[in-house]
Amino acid sequence: MTVVIGFEGSANKIGIGIIRDGEVLSNPRRTYITPPGQGFLPSDTARHHRAFILTVLKEALEQAGLKPADIDCVAYTKGPGMGAPLVTVALVARTVAQLWGKPLLGVNHCIGHIEMGRLITKANNPTVLYVSGGNTQVIAYSERRYRIFGETIDIAVGNCLDRFARVIKISNDPSPGYNIEQMAKKGSQYVELPYTVKGMDVSFSGILSYIEDAAHKMLSSGQCTAEDLCFSLQETLFSMLVEITERAMAHCGSQEVLIVGGVGCNLRLQEMMGVMCKERGAKLFATDERFCIDNGAMIAQAGWEMFRSGQVTELEDSWITQRYRTDEVEVTWRD
């Protein structure tokens, strides 16, 4: 049996999870929620993580019913993400690894999402759509790498949603994306927005500028409601994502799609992807907010795979990095 504890805090969630051979023993998490109209800044987010990380660590051990001696490896997010929050989490991971005499393992956050999605859904070799506040990538595995077939050329899809939420002062509790999703259900009028698929890549910054402008003009004149804009934004963004995912599937001859990342728990995105999959005779795999949204168990799971394949990270090499592409990691645990 191999037990791995995973520390995640690359954005506004601080999570610590424990995995024992594919079983999630615990996975507590806290979210830094900012007032409507405001995003989360690195230093404030790091302060939030510092305030909660030791309590969350205690919870993770207690809920798993484990002592430090039962743990085989300490995994943490090496990157990508915001620098200050990443350092905060890495500091605690390094310290407990030394206190408990356990090996340390730096994990790529994106790989964490993919491996957690594979574990929970049992998808074998899916085309992966990774969509969150910081990342938008279509990924397929080949020859020991998770290869990026398409990605955003500017901001992430979740960042586009979050920033639109800020413009019209939608609550960030539990998350701006969740509240947009609920409001979109009440939208009835489709407001046409730019549709910006560029080959295998997507672009969201122009759509954001356009809808920010439209929001100011159309809401004040009563031409549409905030709900209509939420609906229109989701339909446009998600259509683009489904299009590039389908193209990657056609290219790879894949019959499986796995959606991971925080935006992946949006049921409308899952529904639209499901329609495309059904038309192609393919299977859709997705997870709920426990595992889609950043959490510690996903880092533990990727760490478990890496550790079992013989990897560890020496302390002097355990620096964090804000930029760390999915395809930089050699996948030593898959054929």
Next chain:
Amino acid sequence: MAAAGEANGGTGKLEFSLDVPFPSSRDATIALRSLSPDKEPRKGGISKLITVSGSTLSVRWSADESRILRVSVSSFLDHLSLVMETMEMFGPPVAV
């Protein structure tokens, strides 16, 4: 904990040094190894050297501007207190 800031006439740089006592040299070394891997975020204008002697962790900064020095020292103190809290809650270190 002893700290001192001074403008060094020889190099023209601002220097700052900090000594932190730990219960044992083992604890001081753990803190050193937790705090050392991440380099200063900015490319120039500041350098930081962390060492351990006995059970004391020592840090010495050398910076071009007080503004940069203040940011680095302040962030180091945040990091240090988190490491020390972690050691209090989840230590003492296991025997090796």
